[in-house]
Amino acid sequence: MFINIKLSDEDVKLLGKRAKKNLLTLRxxxxxxVRRSCINSKKNTTSNSKCDDSxxxxxxxxxxGGKK
Numbered sequence: 001m002f003i004n005i006k007l008s009d010e011d012v013k014l015l016g017k018r019a020k021k022n023l024l025t026l027r028x029x030x031x032x033x034v035r036r037s038c039i040n041s042k043k044n045t046t047s048n049s050k051c052d053d054s055x056x057x058x059x060x061x062x063x064x065g066g067k068k
Contacts, residue, residue, distance in 0.1 A: 005030075012026075015029055015030065033056055036056055037056045040056065
């Protein structure tokens with residue numbers, strides 16, 4: 001399955017640095033972040049939980065604006 005996402009240049013740069021540090025490709029790094037996010041969402045049922053991974057927080061819907 002392929003999913004297209006739009007990222008700012010700043011986010012791509014941040015992901016690229018992280019991927020290089022972890023010896024992963026950019027694609028592998030994004031897959032890892034999504035996988036971790038899915039695992040964390042299964043473990044944490046409350047929306048007030050803190051995540052130790054700042055990149056997961058970037059892609060999280062919890063902090064985005066909009067109607068609640």
